[in-house]
Amino acid sequence: MSVAVTKSVSLQGIDGEIVEIEADVAKGLPGYLLLGLPDAALNESRDRIRSAVVNSGLHWPQNKITVSMSPAWLPKSGSGFDLPISMAILTASGQLNPNQIDNTLFIGELSLEGFLRPIRGIIPMLIAAMKNGITRALVPEANQAEASLVEGIEIYSANNLAQVIRGINGQETLQKVLEVGFSQSENHLDISQVAGQQMAKFGLEVAATGGHHLLMIGPPGTGKTMLAERIPSILPQLDNSQAREVAAIHSVAGTLANRLGNKNGFDKTPPFIAPHHTTTTVAMVGGGGKVIRPGACSLAHHGVLFIDEAPECGVGILDSLRQPLESGIVEITRAIGTLHFPARFMLVLAANPCPCGKFSGKGRGCQCTSLQVRRYLNRLSGPLLDRIDLRLKVETPSRLELADTNDRESSGTVRARVEMAQSIARERFSDFPFKLNSQIPSELLRTKFKAEPKVMAALHNMIDREEISARGFHKLLRICWTIADLRQVGIPRTTELETALELRTANEIAA
Ligand SMILES: Nc1ncnc2c1ncn2[C@@H]1O[C@H](COP(=O)(O)OP(=O)(O)O)[C@@H](O)[C@H]1O
Numbered sequence: 001m002s003v004a005v006t007k008s009v010s011l012q013g014i015d016g017e018i019v020e021i022e023a024d025v026a027k028g029l030p031g032y033l034l035l036g037l038p039d040a041a042l043n044e045s046r047d048r049i050r051s052a053v054v055n056s057g058l059h060w061p062q063n064k065i066t067v068s069m070s071p072a073w074l075p076k077s078g079s080g081f082d083l084p085i086s087m088a089i090l091t092a093s094g095q096l097n098p099n100q101i102d103n104t105l106f107i108g109e110l111s112l113e114g115f116l117r118p119i120r121g122i123i124p125m126l127i128a129a130m131k132n133g134i135t136r137a138l139v140p141e142a143n144q145a146e147a148s149l150v151e152g153i154e155i156y157s158a159n160n161l162a163q164v165i166r167g168i169n170g171q172e173t174l175q176k177v178l179e180v181g182f183s184q185s186e187n188h189l190d191i192s193q194v195a196g197q198q199m200a201k202f203g204l205e206v207a208a209t210g211g212h213h214l215l216m217i218g219p220p221g222t223g224k225t226m227l228a229e230r231i232p233s234i235l236p237q238l239d240n241s242q243a244r245e246v247a248a249i250h251s252v253a254g255t256l257a258n259r260l261g262n263k264n265g266f267d268k269t270p271p272f273i274a275p276h277h278t279t280t281t282v283a284m285v286g287g288g289g290k291v292i293r294p295g296a297c298s299l300a301h302h303g304v305l306f307i308d309e310a311p312e313c314g315v316g317i318l319d320s321l322r323q324p325l326e327s328g329i330v331e332i333t334r335a336i337g338t339l340h341f342p343a344r345f346m347l348v349l350a351a352n353p354c355p356c357g358k359f360s361g362k363g364r365g366c367q368c369t370s371l372q373v374r375r376y377l378n379r380l381s382g383p384l385l386d387r388i389d390l391r392l393k394v395e396t397p398s399r400l401e402l403a404d405t406n407d408r409e410s411s412g413t414v415r416a417r418v419e420m421a422q423s424i425a426r427e428r429f430s431d432f433p434f435k436l437n438s439q440i441p442s443e444l445l446r447t448k449f450k451a452e453p454k455v456m457a458a459l460h461n462m463i464d465r466e467e468i469s470a471r472g473f474h475k476l477l478r479i480c481w482t483i484a485d486l487r488q489v490g491i492p493r494t495t496e497l498e499t500a501l502e503l504r505t506a507n508e509i510a511a
């Protein structure tokens with residue numbers, strides 16, 4: 001035997017493509033040639049693989065070794081190909097039975113001693129293999145927990161190369177990775193922990209129901225962060241396909257371990273990602289040099305992206321969110337091609353009302369000039385604010401409210417209402433490609449999804465009096481629909497418009 005083929009996966013974003021690795025061990029001067037668009041890390045693989053093979057007590061062929069990876073046009077990166085390449089070489093040099101590696105996916109980096117090191121992106125790789133009819137996979141032991149989330153493919157794990165060889169040759173039983181799948185929430189944050197803030201809580205409920213982006217403005221210490229952190233607890237749990245997508249993104253980013261509850265599988269609470277305002281554009285939307293990683297807004301896919309002290313964000317950081325907000329996808333273009341990471345999230349911004357934080361409109365304690373106040377919130381760019389439907393004013397809770405622990409609704413109760421209202425909207429939109437009120441296109445708000453005539457008239461009057469812009473008109477209508485769904489009243493009435501206006505009171509500050 002002088003030629004052998006093994007299979008692995010190359011990732012572009014979170015999409016996996018099957019790669020066939022062909023090793024040819026031929027007579028000739030000892031040498032090693034790697035073909036098929038390898039990147040630098042992959043080019044270094046030869047020395048790692050040779051050391052690993054030798055240190056595992058196996059024989060490194062003193063022949064002319066040619067390794068070819070196909071499809072040739074596909075860029076291949078990373079060190080996860082060490083294991084499949086070594087398996088191909090060992091088979092081609094007669095040290096393994098080719099039937100035993102048939103239809104098996106190999107993934108893993110090798111250390112010089114022959115240990116299998118974990119790699120990023122195991123989940124999308126296994127999903128790609130499964131979709132391509134590969135029935136068996138071998139992954140590093142340290143990737144076991146991640147791998148256990150993937151269904152529909154038989155997965156084994158090993159700690160080192162020697163163990164893999166013994167397993168394949170039938171001298172040892174390899175550890176089988178048991179499917180764990182996705183579990184229910186282990187979230188300990190509950191909306192009932194927040195005292196008072198009835199209006200703000202209702203605002204969160206509306207935002208969660210309609211998928212509306214949200215801005216909270218209020219002095220420090222009023223509970224803005226506390227409220228934001230509890231939004232995932234009132235959102236519907238992820239379904240299996242959403243959970244798989246989120247897991248794939250976090251697998252590629254290397255942040256999945258944080259989301260794997262104590263052996264109970266993957267938590268189905270929507271993600272909550274809170275990058276600091278000093279973050280970089282790359283950390284926010286993704287990118288990087290050699291290895292391209294998803295950014296915060298992709299990690300927040302199907303969940304919440306929270307930016308505290310948003311006006312403090314560096315120039316361009318908030319604006320970099322415009323593309324994902326528009327399309328739900330981050331596109332990263334490099335010489336090797338364009339990668340896509342999904343990024344459909346609910347944006348939640350928090351801001352102090354002014355640089356010192358004490359501005360309340362009543363002039364108590366705040367030393368900032370009115371120009372400073374205006375400039376501060378103007379740092380939130382117009383185009384970004386345009387996408388934010390809800391602007392809540394969060395005020396300091398009274399002592400009475402802080403002390404009162406009775407009758408605080410739990411997140412479960414609120415979530416049940418959110419789910420109910422979302423199902424009403426879904427039914428209304430059954431003939432349309434969108435599901436949430438925040439996604440109703442403007443034209444349809446003027447034709448198919450109008451509020452009661454009185455409400456439409458009132459809104460038109462507000463435009464005439466220049467109290468709202470055309471954009472504000474559409475936003476108010478979308479919020480009206482969400483409130484109407486929560487109240488189960490069918491078409492939005494005047495009282496829904498009144499409530500919607502209350503949820504935008506922060507507009508008085510952020511003009
Ligand atoms: N409404 C509230 N109910 C209970 N605790 C609160 C409330 N508001 C503030 N706190 C307490 O104050 C701390 C600071 O709140 P935080 O959410 O960080 O405020 P902000 O983000 O508005 O500055 C919280 O950790 C919490 O202990």
Ligand SMILES: [Mg+2]
Pocket residue numbers: 221224225226308350
């Ligand atoms: Mg805060």
Ligand SMILES: [Zn+2]
Pocket residue numbers: 354355356357358359366367368
């Ligand atoms: Zn101030």
